[in-house]
Amino acid sequence: MKATLPQPETNLDPALEAVLCALEDGGDWREDLSPDSIAEGEEWETLARELGSALRMGPGGLETSQREAILSAASHPVFLHTGAWTKPVPEPARAPAPPYRWIAGAAAAMIALLLGARHIPVTWGINPAAWDLAFEKRQESSEPSFHVRLWPGENFVRNTANVAHNPLSSKGDWSAVGTGGGFQPTAMANVSEVVPALASAADTPLADLLPAPIGAGRASTAALIQHFRYSYPAPESGEALSLSVQTGPCPWRPGNQLVHVGIQASSDPRLVPASKSLAVRDLRLLIDFNPSLVSAYRLVGYGGSEPIPNQPPLGQLRGADLLAGQSITAIYEIVPTGPAKSSWVERDKARWEKTAGVNRGRAPDELLVSRINYRLPGRDKEFKEQTFVHLNDSKTPLPRDDFEFSAAVAACALLLDRAPGMQHYRMEDALALARSNIGPDPDGRRAEFIRLLTGKKQG
């Protein structure tokens, strides 16, 4: 088959065209050409040869270290999908629970049903998996804990204070089990420390979330991320909340990944007949990453030394209250597990396998387990939901512009904050990312953000 020729209205050089087509098709360009054209064609052929030769000059190839980094990443292909909306996964096959636990579980189920727990797919007390998990944590309570997580290449240390004073640990729920023996669960992130400060960020004017003048002070990264609207799916009928998790590349550190977590409250007033405006109260979220896949992480905007604006003392923290239809967003930066693992990673891995039940049939592609605790208005009962997030769940990915815009916002805020680890990323990059992911922007907030920061840049 002949290569596609240029349009006939152009003034073609038949010899050149014959040479180009022959290069494409492997035929003899001299066919059907006059002797004069053949001479001309030889000129073109020489030029093509010179061009190819000249263009292939130079060192070429990657540095050895770059090649090794790629091969290492290929050996640990953590993120095969860009989307990972969560759905509760079927429970794994597990050993029968002791009879007393089933009796207690059945009793708890009856009580829960009487209290109206039908909205919650997994609740503490009627879920054998949760019970087993707590039981195993209790067994592990004498283990030393490993909560100081070094951020590779940076002076970033996991905020151990948050772990040591984890307010959830004092509530007597599953995460509290074992604290008496010095054990803290592998789950470190406690968004409940974050969300009270964020709950009002959505309604705060953008200009108030940025330093004034821009560049003169720090920005509240987490509040800025929270300020924008993202397309989280509404909770299913009868559900109070939906949890959305999306993984994707970290723009400022290509080897890392971002995990965008969104919680959307239902806007259905029938769910909470006692109050038509308040949807969920005292909401707490814990994220526990699988150490087989994630070697280190941080909650973006909450470095070890960064104070949380308007945060009450840790002991007095309560969860967030979400109005009907409101949402909460948090972004984690995570380091995919590489070949060099320290001993604590191995220990955490063993612990994860126990808590997540990997060795009892769970899929190895579980990225994290989220635990959401909350209450509904007019009810004292605390609902608890546990969801395993798989890398390969990609049923309803977050729109790319949502994910990337939130990443751009995070990057801008971190740059304004002069956060460590941003030396290879520039504000221009972040703004370009924001601009190309502005999306429908129905409330104009994204455009306003770009305008404010661009104004700063030009000023």
Next chain:
Amino acid sequence: MTGTATKSDRIRHLVETSLRDYESALVHYTSGLLNGDWDSARDVVQEAFLKLCRQDPDLVENNVKSWLYTVCRNRAYDLLRRDQRWQMHNDALEHIAQSSPNPSESADRSDTGREVLDCLQCLPSNQQDVVRLRFQQNLSYREIATITGVSTGQIGFLLHDAMRRLRGLLEQRRRQEASQGGPS
């Protein structure tokens, strides 16, 4: 579980074979787009391969070559736009047409390859792009069309026009060198 393991194996195999087959060519190509900035080109290519590690093999297995070129090309253009090197390309076209070569500079560029590359830099960016993809990377029109998002017919036209302009620039340059006593 099995499916995941299989995908992991597949993506690893894909990365390893792609690295073997395209690494050097991609660095050459990207370096050309970045005006010979080899270090940046390597970074771009590394970034593309790291991105490949995160892809679903179902989506890239059958078009990994085009995928890699497209990712490198897009990233290189981002860098070009950022650094405003883009404008330098267009400025250089007028510069070479209007000014005579500096004799000492000409001596440095006496070899034909250097001459050809200098003139190539003076072509419009889209023409440079298809020339590189065709003559440096030996890609088919169809592959070039996939990477650039331009129809195969338009690729043919761009190549044709690029070659004619390139030859004209080379002849002009050689005439100027001859009138000044030659480069060497």
